[in-house]
Amino acid sequence: xxxxxxxxxxxxxxxxxxxxxxxxxxxxxxxxxxxxxxxxxxxxxxxxxxxxxxxxxxxxxxxxxxxxxxxxxxxxxxxxxxxxxxxxxxxxxxx
Amino acid sequence: xxxxxxxxxxxxxxxxxxxxxxxxxxxxxxxxxxxxxxxxxxxxxxxxxxxxxxxxxxxxxxxxxxxxxxxxxxxxxxxxxxxxxxxxxxxxxxxxxxxxxxxxxxxxxxxxxxxxxxxxxxxxxxxxxxxxxxxxxxxxxxxxxxxxxxxxxxxxxxxxxxxxxxxxxxxxxxxxxxxxxxxxxxxxxxxxxxxxxxxxxxxxxxxxxxxxxxxxxxxxxxxxxxxxxxxxxxxxxxxxxxxxxxxxxxxxxxxxxxxxxxxxxxxxxxxxxxxxxxxxxxxxxx
Numbered sequence: 001x002x003x004x005x006x007x008x009x010x011x012x013x014x015x016x017x018x019x020x021x022x023x024x025x026x027x028x029x030x031x032x033x034x035x036x037x038x039x040x041x042x043x044x045x046x047x048x049x050x051x052x053x054x055x056x057x058x059x060x061x062x063x064x065x066x067x068x069x070x071x072x073x074x075x076x077x078x079x080x081x082x083x084x085x086x087x088x089x090x091x092x093x094x095x
Numbered sequence: 096x097x098x099x100x101x102x103x104x105x106x107x108x109x110x111x112x113x114x115x116x117x118x119x120x121x122x123x124x125x126x127x128x129x130x131x132x133x134x135x136x137x138x139x140x141x142x143x144x145x146x147x148x149x150x151x152x153x154x155x156x157x158x159x160x161x162x163x164x165x166x167x168x169x170x171x172x173x174x175x176x177x178x179x180x181x182x183x184x185x186x187x188x189x190x191x192x193x194x195x196x197x198x199x200x201x202x203x204x205x206x207x208x209x210x211x212x213x214x215x216x217x218x219x220x221x222x223x224x225x226x227x228x229x230x231x232x233x234x235x236x237x238x239x240x241x242x243x244x245x246x247x248x249x250x251x252x253x254x255x256x257x258x259x260x261x262x263x264x265x266x267x268x269x270x271x272x273x274x275x276x277x278x279x280x281x282x283x284x285x286x287x288x289x290x291x292x293x294x295x296x297x298x299x300x301x302x303x304x305x306x307x308x309x310x311x312x313x314x315x316x317x318x319x320x321x322x323x324x325x326x327x328x329x330x331x332x333x334x335x336x337x338x339x340x341x342x343x344x345x346x347x348x349x350x351x352x353x354x355x356x357x358x359x360x361x362x363x364x365x366x367x368x369x370x371x372x373x374x375x376x377x378x379x380x381x
Contacts, residue, residue, distance in 0.1 A: 002187065019289045019290075019292075031138060032110075032137060032138045033106045043113060049113060049116060055132070055134070057110070057327075059134075062137060065137075069152065069159060069204070070152045070205050074149040074151075075153070078149075
């Protein structure tokens with residue numbers, strides 16, 4: 001598959017920066033990048049929004065679908081490499 | 096109008112900028128739009144890292160989300176610049192029949208398929224073209240003509256000049272005027288945060304804000320939640336409270352202009368208070 005649209009979109013070589021690792025880890029294991037914290041669950045209730053959006057925030061089982069779609073890709077490879085990393089990942093800066 | 100849209104809010108709006116989600120739902124009621132959540136959606140996925148690490152995985156995941164929309168509506172409403180970029184570019188790539196088949200082969204493993212019937216729409220084009228400027232103006236309840244605003248379209252929006260011009264039209268439709276500024280098109284710094292946070296903050300966000308403060312607008316209007324977050328964090332990090340310029344998402348600005356109260360939208364959740372902006376509007380009303 002063709003990959004790049006911009007000259008700057010080149011394949012990323014290891015090691016990934018901690019922020020990149022955090023993003024890949026969250027996407028692969030949780031299905032999203034930014035965490036939904038208890039504080040915002042309460043604020044969502046106060047604002048009369050669904051406390052937890054009916055997405056992978058609520059339905060953890062859909063993450064399995066993401067993992068199946070990633071099989072054999074560099075995304076899966078990087079996500080598994082990040083999982084093996086024993087150090088502490090920084091909090092992900094939402095994109 | 097009663098048009099049905101699948102809504103993809105993405106991570107940042109759902110998890111941190113819930114005032115944008117609330118404003119969107121209020122506008123949906125005001126303009127009789129059916130806004131239906133994409134149930135079981137996951138990250139779009141975000142285009143900066145995921146796309147460069149694995150184009151294949153990025154495309155498959157985007158197609159999965161698009162297939163969820165297909166079951167609800169052929170129109171997908173997206174606010175976030177990053178999510179919009181992902182869906183727009185993935186949809187364009189899937190015009191290639193061979194690629195679409197390859198992706199559908201993978202989607203079939205999880206019992207899904209994508210027939211390529213979704214029209215990805217930015218919130219701006221929904222308000223500008225589907226709702227229409229005249230319809231919007233008819234529903235305005237607040238006069239914002241005393242507000243002088245700067246806009247920050249964000250890099251992904253700058254790829255489509257019609258959206259930038261639509262963005263400006265929507266701001267002007269509220270009565271607010273737009274002040275040009277030299278750093279309008281400068282990146283907020285988000286993509287650089289992943290590799291060099293110091294460069295991103297010092298050489299992008301801070302420099303951009305220094306230029307903004309020379310112009311002294313009443314507010315900065317954005318659409319992208321990532322740009323919002325970056326610029327708000329930088330303002331708080333580098334400037335004193337009396338120097339803060341409030342940052343408002345265009346979705347919130349429109350909800351406020353058509354009459355919703357600050358507490359309806361959740362303006363109190365902004366880390367930079369909107370007090371000066373609100374007093375200026377209220378002065379004019381009284």
